[in-house]
Amino acid sequence: MDKIKPIFSVKNVVMDFHVGGNGLFGSKKTIRALNDISFDLYPGESLAIVGESGCGKSTLCRIAMRFHQPTEGQMVFNEADVHQLKGNELKNYRQKSQMIFQDPFSSLNPLHNIYYHLKRPLQLYHDYDKNELKSKMDEYLEMVGLVPPEEQGSKHPHQLSGGQKQRAFLARILAVGADVIFADEPTSMLDVSIRLGVLNLMNKLKKEMNKSFVYITHDIATARYFSDRIIVLYAGHMVEWGSVDEVVCHPKHPYTKLLIAAAPDPERTEQLELPVLKSEESEVVGWTPESVGCPFKPRCPVSKDICSTVFPEAKLVGENQHIRCIHQA
Ligand SMILES: Nc1ncnc2c1ncn2[C@@H]1O[C@H](COP(=O)(O)OP(=O)(O)OP(=O)(O)O)[C@@H](O)[C@H]1O
Ligand SMILES: [Mg+2]
Known part of the structure; x- marks a missing residue:
């Protein structure tokens, strides 16, 4: 049997930021926000990245989303360097890798209903007729637990709770067709009582749809609950990593x-x-x-x-x- 290949890899990534100084006053300082970060992510796997504020968790996601070019090292998707992609390969990467943010209030457009948020990516990335579009949108809403779909799909974001908004955003990610999901503290702004529901949903997407997650969190308990492997970051360094049971126990x-x-x-x-x-x-x-x-x-x-x-x-x-x-x- 062929060895399973990673779906996404990070190879010796270093990220420096130049801060302070404006040319006239003060001198510029270089912060090394990430130092020698390497890991593989496999299909259907969740990899937790934990560490305290400022340790570089979001920077890692932002590099993966191509907001920053790493100072050294590479991120690899389908054997190609993510930061060198162009044309159709870039379009494909943008489809296959998506990010879910901490703040569910800012990730949806308040002017449009939830159906609109699902319809746009379905039209952009797929070739469905009108009936297929509607049944796909309803299928994804049901999948994330926003039921009945006609009622929930017609709502605007302000009519949904924080947990429902994260569910709607996950439905949008399904509509886009992403396989690798960078989840940057997706439950930290939710009430404790609804956090578990969103984590369970991500677990379902992982198990039933083979989605892969990089799960960023402060909270080692939810990392253990949801993830297979874990990386502990401190000041931009991987200080401990391995299977979640070994590292946590x-x-x-x-x-x-x-x-x-x-x-x-x-x-x-x-x-x-x-x-x-x-x-x-x-x-x-x-x-x-x-x-x-x-x-x-x-x-x-x-x-x-x-x-x-x-x-x-x-x-x-x-x-x-x-x-x-x-x-x-
Ligand atoms: N664009 C930038 N310019 C300069 N410094 C930055 C930039 N982005 C991040 N940093 C610095 O890099 C370090 C890591 O920041 P990052 O946002 O990745 O931390 P984090 O682990 O996500 O923290 P939190 O848990 O608070 O979200 C911090 O010292 C931050 O100030
Ligand atoms: Mg962050």
């Missing part, structure tokens, strides 16, 4: 331990040693191209002098689990 990197300790899990039997912050600093440290040592050093409860100078290379610490830490194993 047996975290090896001090930062992952900190994240998990902050999200109690009643199912967890193993007692974790809770790392304590060493310094008052609780913000992510800024990383620049000149920075040396371990990015987590200023907050790490187990760091040693060597961590100030030596950058931690990736090492295998489980069957399918890697960390960047010199000490932990």
Whole structure:
């Protein structure tokens, strides 16, 4: 049997931003928002990317959506470099990769009803007659749980709740025909009570329609619920990654331990040693191209002098689990 190929790959991506200074006052500074990010995403898989504010999660999505060109490295779809695509290949990539945003209120046009949002992509990307269009729109509305479709499809966005808007947006993504969905904190603005419904819907799209998700979240508990694999980002670095069960049940990197300790899990039997912050600093440290040592050093409860100078290379610490830490194993 042929090995399953990844549907989307990130290869050694580095993203620098130049900030500050206007030529007259102040000098420009370079922030390295992402450093050496690599992963494969397979069909029908959900890969969670977790980490605190400012660690580079949205930047990764924005590069995938071609809002930014990476400073180094590549993103690959169908064996082609996403940032080199032109013409029909680019049109195909725009169809096959879509993003769902945190704010359901801004992702739909308030002037048009939900049917309109589905009709446009169906007309653009497919060749359906009027009857087929209507039945496709209703099929997608039913698929995302907006029923009865005639009633929900005729509503304008302001007539839907936050959770229903995210469902409508997912129906639009189905109408476009995307296979790879970058979901940037899609449930963080929803009430806790409706979050699970949206996660369950994404799970259904993954299982029944073989959609692949890059699921961005602050919340390691929902990452475990919805994802197969996980990457923990800290200050633009992959500090731990692997199968979600291994990483969440047996975290090896001090930062992952900190994240998990902050999200109690009643199912967890193993007692974790809770790392304590060493310094008052609780913000992510800024990383620049000149920075040396371990990015987590200023907050790490187990760091040693060597961590100030030596950058931690990736090492295998489980069957399918890697960390960047010199000490932990
Ligand atoms: N266009 C830009 N210009 C300059 N700096 C940027 C730009 N976009 C992002 N950054 C910086 O890159 C870093 C990562 O930002 P990003 O928005 O990806 O974080 P995030 O993990 O999505 O955070 P949050 O959880 O708050 O959404 C931050 O330090 C941010 O200030
Ligand atoms: Mg973000």
